[in-house]
Amino acid sequence: MSVLVTEASEYHSKDFNWETLRQEIENDPSLNYHLLPFPSPQQEEQHSRDSIKAWQNFHIQHSSGKFFKERRYLLKEFPELVSCEDGCKVLEVGCGNGSTALPILRGNEKIILYACDCSNETLERAKEFVAASNVVSVEHRFHPFCCDFVTTGFPKWLTCDYCREMFALKGQNYLSDVREKRTHETDICCVGGVDFITLIFTLSAVPLQTMPTAIRECFSVLKPGGLLLFRDYGLYDMTMLRFEPEQRVGFREYMRSDGTRSYFFSLDVVRNLFICAGFIELEIEYCCVKSVNRQNGKSMRRVWVHAYGDRFLLIRISTD
Template sequence: MSEEETRYFSKDFEWEELREEVEKDLSLRYHLLPIESSIPFSSSSSPVANQSEAWKSFHNRHSTGRFFKERRYLLKEFPELLSCHESSKVLEVGCGNGSTVLPILRGKQSIAVYACDCSKGALDRAKEMIDAADGILIKDRFHPFVCDFSLNGFPKWLVCDSCRRGSLQKYHDFPSGGNKSNEMELNELSSNRDHCCIGVLDFITLIFTLASLPFQKMPTALEDCISVLKPGGLLLFRDYGLYDMTMLRFPLEQRVGFREYTRSGGTLSCFFCLDTVRDLFVGAGFVVLELEYCCIKSVNRRNGKQMRRVWVHGKFQKPL
């Protein structure tokens, strides 16, 4: 890993200092005020409605894939993806053009990655990019499929109702902490299924995806995620943090909710504080292993202007 990549994901500034600065700036006060929308969430005219169509249009506009860069930091931030067992299964939710999938496939030559997105065009480009990548043997390891998990949940062929119930039953039967015998029982449960699905998953990666959902849909989406993980399975999370540079650039008229904004193309972006993320994941049944702000300074090469980025980093586990 290059020195530049190492610096990129260090702590470049303190989030509390940024918060204090933002909250004292009168020109940014509108970001902090409560908001009451006169448009019902379910209305088809709402700016947060039809997010699937908005994202499909977004991916069509960025069909070359240059908008996204391979997330080379991923295995450094989530080394569990390298140390997992040989038959591990990962679900990447909202994979776009494959910028998260590619480093996972590079890093672990035996791991299987299932990847969903609401845009078939994005999935097609992801497959093209991965097929063209050097040094990756992807036969039977990359499985893209169209799915808007915020609307329909995950398909039954991924994890069927029987395997979900069996996983939950094993969880309730486990003594506190779990042990190898428990894991062997769970693996036996998966191997004895009638092959109608792939069985429960070891990992879910949710990278800059949750913030694109309307806030009201986030709890159900996370409940769907935990239902397809095996006991002890991990959800690896990164998304936009409160007072990120992008948030502070949104004008007042693009606010559609508390810390929610709509871009010019109609896609949605939410900016999270740690308490909100914790409440969402704990409410869905996860155990919090790691949760922190990632505060990064970068420089715009064209104008030399310094940019302060804030992301939320998290690791969450389905209880054992």
């Protein structure tokens, strides 16, 4: 067994019960400010620009790549990435320094990986990170490109224009074929599109008000039957509880001193966001991991949301 597989197999996600943690947090008066309603946020257009700039500065500051460890657990958490067929296309949204892209490329030599980020500087670091792996056949399957998918959307070459038009009409003339065996002829002729999208600790970094638009963009470039693989910060994660009251910029939404922001998801919020965009829920759960700080010996309780979303197959409603 390879070192990569060995390390992935040791990953665990049920170290404690999330409901027990919730009760503890919500009964602690010192943490009550995390539960309070928040006034309506300001205009998000400026916030989005500021957020992009903050993340660009963050990645420049951490250009060595040591801040992010390679996410080798992904192959265990999302085994479809290992078993997908030759020529399978994956879109990694918000690739950062490549800590998600590299284990995917290593785990399956049949995958072609497109990776986007809003910062050219960050993409250069990702290219260097992948190149430094010295793994044969990795670099030529890695295709990074600069894109702020939240404000400008994905480039047209990821999917065909006709698919985008059909997606726009979804709410008017189309319905889901979820409960069928999916043998109907569809009106979508995806000559482009991707088989998988990985959205790993990316959505939490964009303003809450722009999340629905971001998720619809992801839906629009997935092939029918494609999967979106989601993992992000969960409600009452240790890092959420460390934020001070003045760092709140929304309900369950916080801004760090460097200007980067983070939202902490409940299962219901994730479910509603993705179902409203057209996804089918296949799996959603809290991953609860307890680790120990080696320096001070303190126990840390981490919470992430892990989810699969399946793209709807859309068929035209018959008028006969």
